[in-house]
Amino acid sequence: MRPLPIAILATALLAAAPPGANATPSSIAAPGPAVSKLADTQLDPKAVYFVSYDGLVNNNAFQKNGLLTYKGYQYAVWYTADRSAVIGRRALTQRSWQTVTLPHRLTADDSHNVISMGVSRTDGRLHLNMDSHSSGFFYVKSVAGLVDDPAGHPWTTGQFGAVQTTLDGLALTSQFTYPQFIATPEGRLQLSYRAGVSGNGRNALVEYDGTKWRALGEWSSATGTYRSEHGSSTARNMYLHGIDYGPDGRLHAFYTWREQNNAVMCASGGLTNHDTGYVYSSDRGRTWRTAAGAVVGTTGGSDTVAVGDAGTVVDPLNPDHSLMNQESQAIDSTGAPHALISYVPGRFGQCTTDYVADRTKNGRTFHVFKDSAGAWKKTEIPVAPGSTQRSHLVFDAYDNAYAVMPYGQIVAASKSSGWTDWKTVYDGSGLNAFGEVVVDDTRLAQDGVLSYLYQRKSSGTTPSALRVIDFTLPS
Numbered sequence: 001m002r003p004l005p006i007a008i009l010a011t012a013l014l015a016a017a018p019p020g021a022n023a024t025p026s027s028i029a030a031p032g033p034a035v036s037k038l039a040d041t042q043l044d045p046k047a048v049y050f051v052s053y054d055g056l057v058n059n060n061a062f063q064k065n066g067l068l069t070y071k072g073y074q075y076a077v078w079y080t081a082d083r084s085a086v087i088g089r090r091a092l093t094q095r096s097w098q099t100v101t102l103p104h105r106l107t108a109d110d111s112h113n114v115i116s117m118g119v120s121r122t123d124g125r126l127h128l129n130m131d132s133h134s135s136g137f138f139y140v141k142s143v144a145g146l147v148d149d150p151a152g153h154p155w156t157t158g159q160f161g162a163v164q165t166t167l168d169g170l171a172l173t174s175q176f177t178y179p180q181f182i183a184t185p186e187g188r189l190q191l192s193y194r195a196g197v198s199g200n201g202r203n204a205l206v207e208y209d210g211t212k213w214r215a216l217g218e219w220s221s222a223t224g225t226y227r228s229e230h231g232s233s234t235a236r237n238m239y240l241h242g243i244d245y246g247p248d249g250r251l252h253a254f255y256t257w258r259e260q261n262n263a264v265m266c267a268s269g270g271l272t273n274h275d276t277g278y279v280y281s282s283d284r285g286r287t288w289r290t291a292a293g294a295v296v297g298t299t300g301g302s303d304t305v306a307v308g309d310a311g312t313v314v315d316p317l318n319p320d321h322s323l324m325n326q327e328s329q330a331i332d333s334t335g336a337p338h339a340l341i342s343y344v345p346g347r348f349g350q351c352t353t354d355y356v357a358d359r360t361k362n363g364r365t366f367h368v369f370k371d372s373a374g375a376w377k378k379t380e381i382p383v384a385p386g387s388t389q390r391s392h393l394v395f396d397a398y399d400n401a402y403a404v405m406p407y408g409q410i411v412a413a414s415k416s417s418g419w420t421d422w423k424t425v426y427d428g429s430g431l432n433a434f435g436e437v438v439v440d441d442t443r444l445a446q447d448g449v450l451s452y453l454y455q456r457k458s459s460g461t462t463p464s465a466l467r468v469i470d471f472t473l474p475s
Contacts, residue, residue: 029416030398030400030415030416030474031398031400031474032400032414032416032474033396033400033401033402033412033413033414033425033473033474034412034425034473034474035402035410035412035425035426035450035471035472035473036471036472037426037469037470037471038449038470038471038472039095039469039470040467040468040469040470041090041095041096041097041467041468041469041470042097042465042466042467043076043078043088043097043099043453043466043467043468044078044080044081044086044099044465044466045465046080046081046463046464046465047078047079047080047081047455047463047464047465047466048078048079048080048081048082048083048106048463049455049458049460049461049462049463049464050109050111050460050461051111052109052110052111052112053110053111053112054356054388054389054435055111055389055435055436056111056434056435056436056455057079057106057110057111057112057113057114058078058079058114058438058453058455058466059434059435059436059437059438059453059454059455059466060111060112060114060436060438061326061327061328061389061390061391061392061404061436061437061438061439062114062178062242062326062327062328062390063114063115063116063438064116064179064180064181064182064242064441065116065117065118065181065440065441065442066078066114066115066116066117066438066453067438067439067440067443067451067452067453067468068117068118068119068440068442069092069440069442069443069446069447069451070119070147070442071147071148071150072091072092072093072150073089073090073091073092073147073150074089074090074092074440074443074451074468075087075088075089075117075126075147076088076089076097076453076468077115077116077117077128077130078115078453078466079105079106079115080101080463081463082105083105083106084101084102084104084105084106085101085102085104085105085106085115085128085130085131086099086100086101086102087099087100087102087117087126087128087160088100089150089155091150091151092443092446092447092449098155099155100155100156100157100159100160101157102128102140102157102160102163103157103162103163104130104131104138104140104163106131107131108131108133110133112132112133112177112178113130113131113132113133114130114179115128115129115130115131116128116129116130116179116180116181117181118181118182118183118189118191119147119181119183119189120183120187120188120189120208120210121183121187121188121189122186122187122188122189122209122210123144123145123210124144124145124146124147124148124149125141125142125143125144125145125146125147126141126142126146126147127139127140127141127142127181127189127191127208128140128141129179129181129191130179132176132177132179133177134175134176134177134196134197134198135174135175135176135177136165136174136176137165137172137176137179137193138163138164138165139163139164139165139166139167140160140161140162140163140164141160141161141168142159142160142161143159143160143161146159167191167206167208167213168212168213170206170212170213170214170215172193172195172204172206172215173193173195173196173204175195175196175197175201176193176194176195177193177194177197177201178192178193178194178240178326179191179192179193180192180193180240180242180243182243182244182245182251183245184207184245184284185245185249187210188207188208188209188210188284189207189208190205190206190207190208190216190284190285191205191206191207191208191213192204192205192240192243193206194237195218196222196237197237198237198258199235199236199237199258199259199260199261199272200222200235200236200237200260201222201237201238202218202219202220202221202222202237202238202304203218203219203220203237203238203240204216204217204218204219204299205217205219205285205299207284215300216285216286216299216300217299217300217301218299218300218304219285219288219297219298219299219300219304219305220237220238220255220297220304220305220306221297221304221305221306221307222235222236222237223235223306224236224306224307224308225308226257226259226264226274226307226308227264228264228265228274228318228319228320229318230263230264230265230266231261231263231264232261232263232264233259233260233261233263233264233272234260234261235259235260235261236257236258236259236260236272236307237257237258238255238256238257238277238305239255239256239257239258239273239325239326240253240254240255240326241253241254241255241256241276241326241327241328241329241339241340241341242254242328242329242330242339244329244330244331244441245331246331246335246337247331247333247334247335248335249282250280250281250282250335251280251281251282251284251285252278252280252329252331252337253278253279253280253281253288253329254276254277254278254314254329254337254339254368255276255277255278255279256273256274256275256276256277256323256324256325256341257273257274257275257277257307258271258272258273258325259272259274259319260272264319265319265320266319266320266350266351266352266353267320267351267352267353269352269353269354269355270319270320270321270322270351270352270353270354270355270358271319271322271323271324271325271352271355272319273319273322273323273324273325274317274318274319274323275313275315275316275317275323276313276314276315276316276317276323276339276341276368277312277313277314278290278291278312278314278337278339278370279296279297279305279312280337285299286298286299286300287299288305290309290310290311290312291311291314291370291374291376292311292374294310294311296309296310296311296312297309314368314370314376315341315366315368315376315378317343320350320351320352321343321344321345321346321350321352322343322344322352322355322358322359322363323341323342323343324341324342324343324359324363324388324390326390327339327340327341327342327390327391328340328390328391328392328393328403329393330393330394330395330401330441332395332399332415333395333397333399334372334399336369336370336371336372337369337370338367338368338369338370338393338395338401338419339367339368339369339393340365340366340367340368340390340391340392340393340403341365341366341368342359342363342364342365342366342385342390342391343359343363343364343366344358344359344362344363344364345362345364345380348361348362349362355388356388359387359388360386360387360388363384363385363387363388364380364381364384364385365380365381365383365385365391365403365405366378366379366380366381367379367381367393367401367403367413367419367422369419371418377418379413379419379420379422381403381411381413381422382422383405383409383411383422383423383424385405385406386406386407387405387406387407387435389406389435389436390406390436391403391404391405391406392404392436392437392439392452394439394441394444394450395444396444396448396450396473396474396475397448397473397474397475398415398474399415400412400413400414400415400473400474401413401415401419402425402450402473403422404437404439404450404452405428406435406436406437407428407429407431407433407434407435408426408428408431408433408437408452408454408469409424409426409427409428410424410425410426410428410450410471411423411424411425412425426471431454431456431467431469432456432457433454433455433456433457434454434455434456434457434458434464437452437453437454438452438453438454439451439452440452440453444473447475448472448473448474448475449470449471449472449473450470450471450472450473451468451469451470451471452468452469453466453467453468454466454467454468454469455467
């Protein structure tokens with residue numbers, strides 16, 4: 001018997017299919033948010049532990065990237081019990097970690113002195129910047145090709161160069177803080193940092209092209225006058241909620257301002273942080289624009305993004321509500337920018353007097369985003385963080401949103417609801433986690449897994465376990 005022609009066979013199979021089986025992917029409802037625990041692995045049984053600024057040096061949510069995935073391997077950085085800087089790696093198919101101890105030890109009991117990683121795709125190097133808070137920094141880079149062919153490189157100290165206090169000879173500032181590596185769409189590597197101190201600093205960028213580092217310059221201003229109903233301030237710094245490229249190559253930055261002068265607050269025990277701002281760049285961080293497209297600053301130029309620039313504030317708030325700095329941002333698959341912010345809402349009073357106590361008791365987290373019509377929307381997440389600390393925002397393959405809150409709790413909202421149906425999908429109660437967690441922003445797009453690093457609670461300076469937990473999300 002001759003086989004049926006392919007066209008006839010296909011028609012017969014379609015006719016025999018059950019109802020609904022012929023639906024196109026676009027006609028099938030996208031799944032809502034969900035998490036399923038995949039693994040929980042140990043990085044270090046005795047990581048360094050001390051509480052500073054109500055946080056730990058190994059698990060600041062603003063760390064970019066303390067946990068990073070590239071070409072089938074995941075990398076983690078931390079300080080162990082003797083304060084040594086350590087970098088670990090594992091294949092995504094494995095649960096055991098390989099570790100390398102670098103020739104550097106943490107210099108201060110300061111939770112801001114985090115380690116951040118970045119990958120330069122142009123030469124396959126892994127870069128680390130570490131141990132700085134308004135001070136000098138320490139920089140290490142791997143041999144070329146290490147992350148392109150991890151299985152072909154032994155995991156030894158010989159794969160990393162000497163610890164430097166410059167970027168291959170490029171000196172930046174003696175007041176360096178908050179390193180954040182950013183991969184450009186072309187594969188170059190940028191480093192964002194703050195020059196100056198809390199209340200009086202400027203954001204800046206440098207760029208690595210696979211051969212050398214080059215300073216692009218500062219892009220935010222510390223000057224100008226800010227006035228509240230209580231008083232005025234003439235110096236400040238911009239705190240980034242993040243700095244990230246979207247799918248269209250646009251570079252996004254949400255931020256808050258911190259004023260130097262406490263006179264702008266109703267009480268000295270609060271925070272001088274105010275307003276949520278937003279700018280973007282379409283030319284790899286050289287020029288900065290408002291959401292409406294108006295130019296408000298040029299990196300390395302005389303006109304940088306300043307506190308009084310029109311059109312930059314997307315959610316106004318005075319300094320009396322203990323608004324947190326450096327919370328989180330993420331870009332969805334359409335290129336729309338989203339942020340998490342947290343503060344004490346006015347229904348609990350119009351003046352915070354002790355930001356630790358007030359945020360712990362009454363702090364709430366909000367989701368802010370720009371909708372398809374260009375309007376800014378804000379939704380309160382109906383799950384109180386119960387902490388002074390930050391949450392971290394990510395999206396799954398269907399643009400459902402997940403906020404990883406203090407203590408490892410995960411709350412989520414569906415895109416289909418317009419991100420209004422926030423609910424707890426993992427309570428984190430069994431982790432015994434302290435404060436914030438470090439989320440691997442780079443892994444989700446690669447295998448649909450949400451990974452975060454957490455450290456178990458301890459007391460005093462007694463070291464505690466540092467672990468990475470993984471969850472599968474809809475993909």
